[in-house]
Amino acid sequence: MKRAVVVTGLGAITPLGGNVAESWNALIAGKDAEAPLDLFDTSGCRCHRAAMASVPPISDLKPKALARLSRASRLAIPAARQALAAAGLLDSSGRSVLETLPLSVSTTAGAMTLGENFLRNILAQKRIRLLAEAARYLPQQQILDLQEQLGFEGPSTIIANACASGANSIGHAAEMIASGMADCVLTGGFESLTELVFVGFDCLQATSTDRCRPFDLKRSGLLLGEGAAFMVLETPENAEKRGVQPLCRLTGYGHGTDYFHLTQPQPAGEALITVMRQAVDSAQISAGDIGYVNAHGTATPVNDGTEAKAYQTFFGDVLERTRISSTKAAIGHTLGAAGSIEAFFAIQALLTGKLPPQLNLQEPIPEIASVLVKENESRTDLKHTMSVNLGFGGSNAALIFSRYEN
C-alpha cells in the first residue's frame, strides 16, 4: 500500500525575491525580473538579458568559508534552510534536528562557473593551484555544502534530467516516501547562471532578444534565469508527530522520455500527454479536477506549440475548467531549478487561490488562448494543481499537488 505524501515546508530564492513570500507576492503582482545580464560578458551574444537572483547573505559563515561557496551553493543553502525552518526541522542554531535526512536534488550545471574558471586557467597554461575550481564545480559538492551548512547527512540523489530535473527530484522524493524508503526527504533544485550555458542557448538561438512571451504567437525564445527552491516532503504521520500542519499533499507524479529528437518534442506532445495521464492516475483524479497548471512554457516556438497541443488533447472537453500559465516570463527559465520553483508556485496557487498571470501576452496561441491566466485572476475552489516540465533529451515530468484535508 502506498503511503500518503505531504509538503510541510517551502523555501525559495528566485529572481523575484529572497524567500517564498517575496517571490510569490511579486509574481502575483505581475512583476518580472528581466534585466541586463552583468554576471559575465555577453558582448558576443545575440541576447544580453536574463533574470538574475540576488544572492542572500549567509550570516553565520566566516568570510573565508563564504568565499569558498559557489554561486549555486549560495542560492541553494538559503532556500533549503527556509524549507527546513518552515517544516520545523531546524534547531535554534539553524542546524537540522535530523542527523540523517535523505536528499533528492536537481541541477543541470552545478557550479559550472568554477569549471569555467578552471578551463580558462589551464587553457591559458597558468601554473597556479586550482584545487577549488577542479574539485568544487561538480554537483555533489553543492550537496556537500548543503549537508555541511545545515548539519545532516544521508543518501542523496542528484537528478540531471535537463529542464525536467526539478520536477523529477520532487517526484522521486515523493516516491521514496510513498514506498516506505524514507519518512522525510528534503528535495528541490538549484541553478546559477553560467557563461557556458548562456552562450550555448544563445548559439542555438533559443534565447529571445524580445520580451519572453510564453504561449504567444509572436514568441521568439526564452529568458534564462537562476534560483533555487526546496521543500520538505514527509508522511502525514511524521508531520503530526512533530505537530506540524501540512501545507498540501503531493498526490501525483508522472515521468517519461520523448525520443523524437534530442532538442525537439514530438509535435503532438504524445510523451507529455502520457506523463500527465500517469500523474492524474496516480493522484486518482481526472483531468477536469485540475484547476491550475503551471506550464513549462519556455516561449520557444517549438516547445510552446507542442505543449499547447498536448494540453488541448489531455484536457479535451474539460479544458475550460482549468487555467494555465507559464511563469518563465517573470523569473526566466531556471533549467535544473525550474521544476522545483514552478512546483512551489503551483503549491502557492493551491494555498492562496491566486493564479500567476501569463505575462507579455499579445496574441495567445489559439489552442489554449481561453484558459491562459489573466491579471488578478483567482479561484477559491482549487483542489488540485499541476506543474509540468519538459527538457533536452526528451525528459517530461508532471507533479500534482492537492489540498490537504485532515
Next chain:
Amino acid sequence: MKTDLAVIGQGAVTPAGVGLAALLQGTPVEIPTPFVARPDRTWPVFRVNLKEPAFDRWQKEPRLRRASPITFFMVEAAEQALAGLGAAERAETGLIVAFSTGCLNYSRRLFEAIITQGQKAASPVLFPETVFNSPVSHVAATLKLEGAAYTLAGDETAWIAALKVAALWIEQGRVKNVLVLGAEEFDSACLDAYQNAGWLRKREVGSKFIPSEGAAGLLVRKALPEDRRIISQLEDGFIYRSKIQASAAMKRCLQHFDSNLCYLESAQHNWLGEVEGTLMQARKFHMATGDYNYLGEATLASAGWNTIRALQAFSETRSELLVPILGATHQIGALEARERKSLV
C-alpha cells in the same frame, strides 16, 4: 531496499577491451597524455579504443552521428547487458545512467571555442550534446527502451543511488527491468584536475593512479527463485570533506555489513584506496581477489566494473562479497553481492 535485485545482464566497455572477458582478464595499455596547462609533460592514461569492431554498428546509427564518446561506451555496454531481451521486454525496461562529468569532451571543446575564438564561435551542434541528459536520450532511443529514464550525477556513490532508484521503480511496478549504467569519458582536462587534487604522484610500480574511461551496465529485475546473482544490500550517504572524516564515514558505512564478509578491493590508487586498505585490514575484512588487472580510475564506470567483478568472483567457498563504492569527492557507500544457490 525491500527488494533483492537480480542481475540478469551485464556489460562492460573498458580500456582493456569490450565485454566481460576484457573486464576480467584484459590488460590496458598506458597512453602518455599531455596536460592542458603543461603540454610538455605527460601522464599515462587508459583509453577505450573506439576503433574496435564492436563500435562499428553504433557509428552507423543516425541518432549517434554527433554523439560523444561516452554515448558510444554506454550504448555498447547497454546492448551487452540487454542481450537476449526481446522488443516487448525492452519496451518495459527503465534506464538509469550515472556519471560524474558526463560529456566532458564536448563541454571542453565548446568552452575552449568560446574563450579562444569568442562567444560567436560557440557551436549549436556541440551544445545540446554537452547536456548531462543527452547520452541517456541517445541510448534509450537507439535501443528502444521505452520505460522511465533518469540521469544521475555524483561521485562513485551515484552508482548506489542508481541501483536504489532501480529497486524503487521495480517495487512500484513502474517497470519490470531496469538497465543501470555507469560511464565516464576522459578528457585531457581531467589530468590537470587530478594534478590539482594532488593525485598524480610518482609511486611504486603497480600503484600509480591512472585516469581511465569506459562504461558498465547491469540489467536488474526483482529477484525470482531461479535468479542466482543478487544485489542484496545498498548503503550510502556517509559524507566527508577531509581524509579523517572519510575514514570515519567508511567506518559508519561498514557497520551496516557483516564483519565476516569478504570484500573486493576498490582498486583506487589514490588516498581513498589507502584509507580503505587500512580500515579493511583493521576490521579483519578479507581481500577477495587481487587477480584483476588495474583498469585505472573511471569514477562511475569503475564502480560498475567492480560490481561486475564481484558478481563474477563467487566460488564454492565464497558466495557473498562486499563491494566498497568509495566516492572521491562526497561520500562513502558499499553494496553486498550474493550468489544464491539454485532454489529450483
